[in-house]
Amino acid sequence: xxxxxxxxxxxIHQLEMRRSTADQRRFLAHWxxxxxxxxxxxxxxxxxGRPLGAxxxxxxxKTALFCRVNKDLFDASKEAGSDLSETLALLWPGGNEPLDLxxxxxxxxxxxxxxxxxxxxALLDKSNxxxxxxxxxxxTGRFKSPVSPDLLRSTxxxxxxxxxxxxxxxxxxxxxxxxxxxxxxxxxxFPETLAEQxxxxxxxxxxxxxxxxxGGANLCIALPxxxxxxxxxxxxSCHLYTLAGDRLEGPENYEELPPKTTLxxxxxxxxxxxxxxxxxxxxxxxxxxxxxxxxxxxxxxxxAAAGALSGFARTEVEPLPAAASLGxxxxxxxxxxLFLLHAAGTLDPSSDTLGEVLRPPHExxxxxxxxxxxxxxxxxxxxxxxxxxxxxxxxQGNYAELVPVGKASLHRLSQKDKSTLETYIAENxxxxxxxxxxxxxxxxxxxxxxxxxxxxxxxxxxKAGLVLKEANVMExxxxxxxxxxxxxxxxxxxxxx
Amino acid sequence: xPETPAQKKTGAQTILIPTASGLxxxxxxxxxxxxRKVARAIITHGHSDHARKGHGAVLxxxxxxxxxxxxxxxxFAGTSQIVKEGETLTLGDAKVTLLAAGHMLGSxxxxxxxxxxxxxxSGDFKRSADPTCPSFDVxxxxxxxxxxxxxxxxxxxxxxxxxxxxLLLSLHLFADRPHLVHAxxxxxxQRVIALLRQAGYxxxxxxxxxxxxxxxxxxxxxxxxxxxETLGADLSDPQAFDGKIILxxxxxxxxxxxxxxxxxxxxxxxxxxxxxxxxxxxPLILSDHADWDELVTTVKDVxxxxxxxxxxxxxxxxxxxxxxxxxxxxxxSAVPFAPEGLxx
Ligand SMILES: [Zn+2]
Ligand SMILES: [Zn+2]
Numbered sequence: 001x002x003x004x005x006x007x008x009x010x011x012i013h014q015l016e017m018r019r020s021t022a023d024q025r026r027f028l029a030h031w032x033x034x035x036x037x038x039x040x041x042x043x044x045x046x047x048x049g050r051p052l053g054a055x056x057x058x059x060x061x062k063t064a065l066f067c068r069v070n071k072d073l074f075d076a077s078k079e080a081g082s083d084l085s086e087t088l089a090l091l092w093p094g095g096n097e098p099l100d101l102x103x104x105x106x107x108x109x110x111x112x113x114x115x116x117x118x119x120x121x122a123l124l125d126k127s128n129x130x131x132x133x134x135x136x137x138x139x140t141g142r143f144k145s146p147v148s149p150d151l152l153r154s155t156x157x158x159x160x161x162x163x164x165x166x167x168x169x170x171x172x173x174x175x176x177x178x179x180x181x182x183x184x185x186x187x188x189x190f191p192e193t194l195a196e197q198x199x200x201x202x203x204x205x206x207x208x209x210x211x212x213x214x215g216g217a218n219l220c221i222a223l224p225x226x227x228x229x230x231x232x233x234x235x236x237s238c239h240l241y242t243l244a245g246d247r248l249e250g251p252e253n254y255e256e257l258p259p260k261t262t263l264x265x266x267x268x269x270x271x272x273x274x275x276x277x278x279x280x281x282x283x284x285x286x287x288x289x290x291x292x293x294x295x296x297x298x299x300x301x302x303x304a305a306a307g308a309l310s311g312f313a314r315t316e317v318e319p320l321p322a323a324a325s326l327g328x329x330x331x332x333x334x335x336x337x338l339f340l341l342h343a344a345g346t347l348d349p350s351s352d353t354l355g356e357v358l359r360p361p362h363e364x365x366x367x368x369x370x371x372x373x374x375x376x377x378x379x380x381x382x383x384x385x386x387x388x389x390x391x392x393x394x395x396q397g398n399y400a401e402l403v404p405v406g407k408a409s410l411h412r413l414s415q416k417d418k419s420t421l422e423t424y425i426a427e428n429x430x431x432x433x434x435x436x437x438x439x440x441x442x443x444x445x446x447x448x449x450x451x452x453x454x455x456x457x458x459x460x461x462x463k464a465g466l467v468l469k470e471a472n473v474m475e476x477x478x479x480x481x482x483x484x485x486x487x488x489x490x491x492x493x494x495x496x497x
Numbered sequence: 498x499p500e501t502p503a504q505k506k507t508g509a510q511t512i513l514i515p516t517a518s519g520l521x522x523x524x525x526x527x528x529x530x531x532x533r534k535v536a537r538a539i540i541t542h543g544h545s546d547h548a549r550k551g552h553g554a555v556l557x558x559x560x561x562x563x564x565x566x567x568x569x570x571x572x573f574a575g576t577s578q579i580v581k582e583g584e585t586l587t588l589g590d591a592k593v594t595l596l597a598a599g600h601m602l603g604s605x606x607x608x609x610x611x612x613x614x615x616x617x618x619s620g621d622f623k624r625s626a627d628p629t630c631p632s633f634d635v636x637x638x639x640x641x642x643x644x645x646x647x648x649x650x651x652x653x654x655x656x657x658x659x660x661x662x663x664l665l666l667s668l669h670l671f672a673d674r675p676h677l678v679h680a681x682x683x684x685x686x687q688r689v690i691a692l693l694r695q696a697g698y699x700x701x702x703x704x705x706x707x708x709x710x711x712x713x714x715x716x717x718x719x720x721x722x723x724x725x726e727t728l729g730a731d732l733s734d735p736q737a738f739d740g741k742i743i744l745x746x747x748x749x750x751x752x753x754x755x756x757x758x759x760x761x762x763x764x765x766x767x768x769x770x771x772x773x774x775x776x777x778x779x780p781l782i783l784s785d786h787a788d789w790d791e792l793v794t795t796v797k798d799v800x801x802x803x804x805x806x807x808x809x810x811x812x813x814x815x816x817x818x819x820x821x822x823x824x825x826x827x828x829x830s831a832v833p834f835a836p837e838g839l840x841x
Contacts, residue, residue, distance in 0.1 A: 006666070014663075016769070018778055023758075026670045070820070073650045076813040081651050082770035090651035090767070129655060129767075415673060 006031045007098035008043055009130040015146040024147055028155040040185065041178035042105040046138065047152050048171070049145040050178075055108040055116050056139045061088060064121045068093050085142055089132035092124050099123075099131035108139050158411045160185055163470065362494055364451050364468075364486040365477075367441045369404055371425050384409055385421075385473065387451060388441055389464065391488050402441050403488060406468030408451050417476045421447070424476075448485060450475040456495040464488055466495040508614030509639035510803060512591070515832050520618060520642065524611040525591030527556070529618050538574075539593065540565070541620025542604035543683055556580050558595060560603025563714045564683055582631065598622040599633035600785050601684030602715055608636055616640035617799060623784065624791040625657065628691040629684075629720050633795070641801035642829065646786040648809030650817075652767055654788040660762075660781045661692045667758055667779050668740065675738035677757040679777070682707035682746040684785055687715050689744060689762055690722045692783075701726045703738065705745040764788070789814075797822060805829040 006014070011031045015024050035043065065074065069091050081087030107119035120139045124132050137143035153171065157164040162185070174181035288299060366387035373383015388402030410418065424439075424447050431438040453471035465488070514521045519531040527537040530547040540548045540557040543564025548557070550569040555562070555577040565573045580586060582605060585594045590612075595605035600621040607618040617638040624633050647654075668676055680686040686708040693702065701724040704712065709727040716722065728743065732753035743754065747761070759777030764784025766772045772780035787795060796804055796818055804826035806814055811828030818826040 010663070014779075017772060017776065017780060023671070023778065030666075030670055069650070070817070073813070073817065076810065077649050077651045080649055080768070082768050082773075086769055087651055090653060096656075129653060 007131070008039075008046075008101050009099045009128070009134045012046075012134055012146060013130050021148075021151055025151060025155050025158075028147065028152065029159050032155065032159040039101050041182040042101045044152070044156075044178050044181070045105075046101070046143065047145050047147055048149055048178075055113075055141075056120050058084065058088075058140050060117050061120070061136065061140065064117060065092055085136040085140065086133050089124075089136045090129055092132050094124060094129060094132050095126040096128050097126045097131070099127055099134055104135060104138060156185070157409075362453050362456065364453065364491070365484060366405065366408075366449050366451055367402055367485055368421075368424075368439055368447060368449055369402060369441050370436055370438055371421075372407075372436045373410075383435070385449070387449065387468065387471065389486055389488050389491060403464045404462075405464045405466065405488070405491065406453075406471055408449070408453070408468065408471035408473045410473050412452075412472045412474050413476070420476055448477045449473045450477065456491055458495050464491075466491055508612055509616050512609050512611045512614060512616040512640065513618070513642065513805075515829055515834055517834070520829075522588075522591055522609055522611075525588035525593060525609065527588060527593075529607050530620065537588075539595075539607050541598065541607060541618070542600055543568070544601070544621065544681075547620065550574065554578070556586070556593075558582060558603040558605055560714060560718050561605075563717070564603065564711065567710055567714065582634075596634040596636055597631040599624060599627060599630060601627075602630045602687070602718055602720060604630060606634070606636075608638065614639050616642065617801075618642040619644050619795075621646075621786055622795070623787045624795060625654065627688055627785070628695055629687050629715060635795075635798045637800045639801055640803045640805070641796060641799050642805045642807065643792065643796065644786070645792050645806045645809040645811065645814050647764055647784065647788050648792060648806065648811060648814040650789045650813075652764065652788050653790055654764055654767065654784050655782055657688075657692055657783055658696065660783050661689075661696050663779065664693070664742070664760065664781060665696060665698060667760075668742065671758050672740040675741055675743055675754050675757040676760065676779075677743045677745060677754055677777075678760040678762060678779075678781070679747045680708075680744055680762040680783075683711040685762055685783065686744050686746070687712055687720070687722060688785065689781075689783065690725070691720065693742070694721075694723050698742075699723055700741070703728050703741055703743040705743075707746055708744050793818070793821075796824060796826075805832055 006027070008031075011027060014027045018024050018027065062074070065088055074087070074091055077091060078084070078087050081090065103123055104120075107116060107123060116139075120135060123135055127135060134143070153167050154164055156162070157167050160167075170181050170184050171178075174184075288295070291299075366389055368385045369388040370386035371383065372385070384407045386404050386407050389405045390401055391403060410421070413421065425437060428440045429437045430440050450473070451468070451471050452474050453468040455469045456466050457469055459465065459467040512522060512524060513529075514523060516528075518528055518533040518535055520529045521527075522529070527539055528535045529539050530541050531538050531552065532549065534549075534551040534553075536553040538552040538555050540555055540561055542548065542557075543561045545568065548561060548565050548568070550565070550573040553575040555565070555574040557565070557577070557580065559579045559581075562577050562579060565577075580595050582595055582597050585592055587593075592610040594608040594610075596608050596617070598604040598606045598620050600623055604620060604622070606620055606622065609616045609618075615636075615638040617636065617640070619642060621644050622633050626632060664676065664678065678689060680689050682705065686704065690702055690704075690712070702722075703726050705728055709725060712722050712725055728745070732738070734755075736755075738754060738757075743757070758779055760779035760781055761776045762781040762783040763775075764782060764786055766776050766780035766782045792814060802825060804815070804818055804824050805828070806826065807829040811830070815826040815828060818824050
């Protein structure tokens with residue numbers, strides 16, 4: 001029972017009803033995840049309070065309403081309704097369809113002026129009640145965004161795993177229309193074909209899909225060499241969609257896909273999608289499916305070594321990432337060496353490669369030097385922390401010399417860890433500068449943060465000489481758990497020079 | 498000699514007389530949903546604004562009598578008699594048939610035939626589908642007495658499935674919090690449960706004691722509501738209800754629950770102002786009363802020449818019906834009371 005994605009009028013309604021920002025954030029995040037890029041720009045425009053401009057007047061809408069409904073009914077109802085837009089919307093006969101915001105934008109922005117009222121009326125005629133209310137408010141310039149720009153920016157950052165600063169900058173650069181922002185966010189040129197429109201990579205070369213002995217599916221991708229490999233989606237960053245006619249459906253469990261289905265694979269640039277090549281089924285036209293798996297893995301390894309898997313970086317992963325979930329799918333404990341193939345970057349649907357190669361993320365441990373942000377209504381700290389590392393690996397102590405190495409986001413932390421952090425911040429604040437709190441970070445302080453960061457950049461102007469990029473605090477540990485804090489000595493070789 | 502339409506109309510209008518105790522049928526010598534204690538009463542359904550205790554003899558469906566016994570105890574009336582939906586009884590000179598009203602389990606319209614003229618008292622009713630009761634039985638009549646709580650054209654209920662989806666979505670997004678849904682303990686609560694089951698939700702649902710008791714009557718009547726757990730006194734365990742649905746009548750569960758998502762299921766939630774002030778985090782537009790469109794459709798469907806309207810903005814509906822359908826429509830309160838002496 002997966003709840004359907006939210007229509008924009010339902011989202012607005014929920015945002016208007018929920019009083020807490022934390023609640024609003026969850027609705028926004030859910031909605032953004034199910035949102036096709038095609039309508040991202042107009043929706044964001046609405047939510048950012050960039051009105052489309054009043055294009056029809058209330059008296060004109062009233063006149064149009066009275067062609068449909070007796071004026072007496074309006075007079076009798078206007079006292080009872082919450083506001084004028086709502087009264088008009090509820091009285092308007094309407095239909096059951098959700099709002100297509102793109103239709104509305106087209107109607108109010110681009111249509112010929114003297115036809116706008118007719119277009120808006122036609123939209124009202126087919127829309128459901130909440131949608132009609134939104135159309136009324138938007139087209140008459142009465143709509144006010146129920147969320148703050150800050151909340152929207154930070155939720156976008158969270159959902160698309162982009163730094164807030166990048167979101168802000170790109171929004172600022174998209175004053176006129178948000179289309180450039182949308183293209184930037186989805187990482188593909190803005191609309192033409194469906195694949196581009198939705199920011200999904202089309203892989204029409206998938207050849208077959210059949211359940212294997214372990215219950216997993218043999219989902220084959222044609223690799224550049226003319227070989228085929230098995231693809232497993234990484235549930236964190238890769239979702240599989242199906243294309244049936246012109247309808248995009250999904251995310252789906254790929255095990256249920258019929259053969260010859262065209263798959264669209266959602267590969268967000270950041271964090272990089274991480275398709276795992278687990279197996280090779282067909283090599284140069286030779287069917288390897290009856291060979292022992294060990295031999296097939298050998299064949300895959302050869303291909304990778306020969307560079308035939310162009311566009312993929314090859315990393316042996318040990319221990320297996322997400323071993324638990326893979327185990328559940330494949331139930332094969334003999335798989336102990338796998339290739340974690342990282343692919344990301346600008347996606348080109350016409351090319352066979354998956355684009356720019358990214359390195360695997362770093363897993364590191366740090367102390368927390370500063371916390372920046374605010375306590376939410378639920379008392380949960382929302383914001384970023386500055387991480388600190390000692391210059392050299394020390395057995396004990398010397399934490400007075402912790403050097404800042406960069407900021408990390410907290411949105412991946414569990415609720416439980418968030419409240420642990422909140423208590424920690426409350427007990428260890430040394431000084432406050434506005435929203436920034438300097439925390440005691442010595443050998444006595446108990447908290448160690450497990451951090452995943454996409455890359456480490458060289459930064460000559462910083463004391464540490466390097467800076468973490470796209471770092472996320474994943475987990476918090478007690479000092480006693482014997483996790484060693486990463487030192488600058490260890491970080492330096494990881495930095496991209 | 499065949500009756501002329503004028504005679505028939507007059508006939509229908511004499512089947513029922515408004516009195517201070519409620520609608521009275523002189524031909525059968527009984528009241529419908531009387532507001533004061535009377536000798537003989539037909540009760541349309543188990544809600545307390547219709548089913549009162551202390552009448553001499555009561556006729557109603559089995560479910561309605563069960564709800565009355567639950568609320569008032571066994572001796573809620575001198576005598577009571579079960580009437581099945583669709584069954585016709587002769588009471589004095591009147592023939593009386595109870596017809597499904599679609600409002601809640603056991604709810605009926607009262608169809609009265611006297612000297613060739615017919616009147617129907619709708620009782621509370623709705624037209625939209627409800628998995629907990631049979632739907633409104635459309636029968637033609639000369640006089641239709643319509644309950645019209647939502648007699649304003651802005652009241653147009655959305656499909657209930659969509660509202661239930663909202664609840665399920667919230668449950669998905671806020672799986673770390675209890676979902677406290679306020680709904681009246683007889684009727685609305687069970688409809689919410691049944692709609693949840695229809696949508697595929699088969700987790701146990703926690704219910705207030707009053708809802709649990711009423712739900713037993715539903716189970717007895719063959720309406721399956723799935724696994725229900727009655728709320729105990731202690732709700733303070735912060736984790737016990739996370740991700741669970743708790744149904745309670747308004748005011749039934751105090752603030753003991755830990756950070757609940759609160760919801761109120763009612764047709765009044767249609768208006769944002771009402772939803773904001775009373776709907777909690779998650780107002781659900783779920784009504785067991787006909788909305789404006791259903792009211793107009795129903796008047797058309799029964800084809801009555803005369804319409805008496807109770808509840809809501811009777812004036813607005815009456816004027817609209819008069820103008821669009823040419824029906825002689827007025828507020829029940831505007832129908833002259835029985836002359837002195839005619840009431841028993
Ligand atoms: Zn009722
Ligand atoms: Zn009632």
